[in-house]
């Protein structure tokens with residue numbers, strides 16, 4: 001029996017790419033023995049001919065199946081739909097635009113066979129990215145790496161292979177506004193990395209404009225990091241300590257002892273210190289509130305309490 005691999009491909013207006021992609025994937029598997037594959041396209045509300053192209057391929061006997069979403073839900077939702085319906089022993093997630101080279105699949109499978117549960121494609125260069133886009137995506141992934149609760153690697157992409165165990169655990173997530181990559185990282189398991197050069201998008205244009213990317217980035221940061229929520233507390237504590245000690249000094253030195261050091265703080269200066277102190281207190285109170293919000297957030301997102309890697313007899 002051949003090992004079954006499902007290749008999940010989110011598709012949003014990719015009529016010019018799907019056939020070529022399928023052809024390339026087919027060539028790769030033709031050279032691999034012991035594996036059977038199925039390409040699972042998730043049509044994310046395409047408005048072009050993507051659907052009929054995929055249907056024609058399936059009718060012509062291609063190893064293709066397709067899930068149609070009722071409208072455009074975005075790549076993250078489309079990936080989740082694909083993962084939920086993939087039945088292979090391993091699942092490969094791949095973009096439809098040929099930016100994720102199918103030729104990397106054997107390397108992904110090899111790492112999987114060596115024992116990795118998650119094999120992550122790491123991008124070395126992306127010819128479709130302009131300088132500004134590169135800078136912003138670097139900044140974002142840097143922020144994610146420093147602020148997030150889970151470790152990730154610079155250049156890590158959505159191009160990944162997931163073992164069946166990881167797929168089944170992934171299906172337990174119920175949260176909205178998800179970033180697939182972040183959730184897979186959150187799950188842990190044994191990871192391996194394979195680097196690749198991203199190719200240029202075959203046809204069409206990238207669907208993620210700056211507005212969408214910023215929104216996605218912000219939402220990802222909020223769901224994977226507690227730091228934005230704690231900013232108020234982190235700011236409030238030093239401000240309160242600083243203004244509090246300054247105020248104490250003024251009270252003792254100037255008001256009680258009659259200014260022996262001749263500092264001569266003006267009344268406006270005293271008011272400034274008082275305002276700073278009160279602002280610090282307000283920030284601390286905000287910070288306290290946000291700890292409660294954090295707890296509520298944790299409970300509503302309802303991630304699994306733990307994930308079992310392996311049961312041993």
Ligand code: UDP
Nearest residue numbers: 010011012044074075078095096206207208
């Ligand atoms: N995609 C999708 N839904 C969307 C936008 C994109 O399923 O709303 C798919 C798209 O068809 C492609 C992948 O997600 O297979 C990556 O999209 P794109 O190339 O536009 O993004 P980028 O390469 O800039 O990450």
Ligand code: MG
Nearest residue numbers: 097099201206
């Ligand atoms: Mg692309």
